[in-house]
């Protein structure tokens with residue numbers, strides 16, 4: 001066993017992990033944060049996407065011990081104070097979710113994109129989610145949702161200065 | 168099976184550890200190839216040495232005449248670099264074509280070079296740039312041409328106690344240009360991830376002063392196509408020459424790939440890829456009347 005300390009969704013963990021454990025297994029099986037999905041286990045589908053130190057990575061391609069000292073956000077960490085993140089809300093509003101297996105990864109890829117570029121065009125959105133496969137919804141609705149999320153986030157920033165923001 | 172993990176805090180410590188572990192030690196950086204191997208195949212080494220966070224390996228230095236890139240540099244570091252696209256387009260194109268944003272955020276150029284995959288995207292442009300690899304162990308630093316680094320499929324000329332520190336190459340000048348082309352398939356679907364990089368230096372009267380051509384996935388490892396280069400150096404770049412050289416690369420592919428099942432497809436495809444990379448490189452190397460070649 002090797003000891004690691006890391007921050008997941010703003011909570012600090014100090015734990016012992018098996019040497020051959022992957023980060024995705026740590027997140028799902030040890031922390032029981034099962035929102036992160038495993039599709040292919042080979043870096044193709046993006047269902048296991050997390051944000052690590054500000055960048056999206058496939059958690060199926062990282063060893064758990066390598067995450068020592070890192071800051072991680074999983075899908076469980078994007079909602080704030082019980083309110084959905086604007087990206088999550090937009091996915092619901094547009095109907096960009098069918099089975100939902102790809103959704104956590106899609107939302108995190110969208111978040112990383114919008115964190116860097118508040119108003120991406122459709123091409124940039126497509127590029128931003130190019131590492132995430134969806135087998136049922138189709139990509140148009142997902143791109144629509146991310147566009148809508150971008151406008152929600154901008155509105156939210158305006159609202160914050162006047163009232164309490166989106167519900 | 169992995170039974171031990173080491174996280175050195177600096178390069179010196181990493182080299183020490185690598186030295187001590189001998190054949191049991193395996194460096195891990197971005198993990199984008201290695202973790203799959205560890206998970207899905209019985210893994211013969213027992214000790215992982217994590218170098219993914221070593222700052223000393225993560226840099227892009229652009230000097231007057233030379234560019235040096237640390238082995239731990241992520242593809243996204245290169246893609247997001249403000250100057251790389253302008254200075255060495257082909258390398259930039261290759262790095263932005265790697266996998267997906269997630270893979271580019273984790274994968275390193277050093278890992279791409281050392282894994283010796285025939286389809287490593289960043290390698291053909293580095294070969295075409297005539298890059299040198301800088302390799303370190305606890306006592307010494309050595310430099311060798313990248314083109315001699317590949318020995319066989321998955322096999323590179325590095326000892327168990329050595330680490331790829333950086334890669335360097337001469338900065339392309341005016342009248343020089345490098346391009347990269349690959350088959351635009353998603354990795355998951357690609358049977359053959361064929362790619363090609365062309366570096367060209369054009370002189371007066373469109374004379375080819377120098378040309379370096381490299382292919383990926385056309386054989387056991389990425390390689391320079393020196394026989395073809397020899398035919399082109401000193402010649403005038405014109406339509407018949409393009410015609411001749413694409414025919415020639417077909418012949419080379421045919422001979423090298425023999426009866427492999429992918430041969431028929433690759434022999435056809437490489438002509439298109441190479442032709443495109445060549446035309447584009449020449450066009451950019453010089454403000455060139457391109458249209459007569461662009462059928």
Ligand code: FES
Pocket residue numbers: 037038039040041042043044045046047048049058059060061
């Ligand atoms: S499960 Fe990680 S990319 Fe598919």
Ligand code: FES
Pocket residue numbers: 096097098099100101102103133134135136137
């Ligand atoms: S909603 Fe089912 S995979 Fe995307």
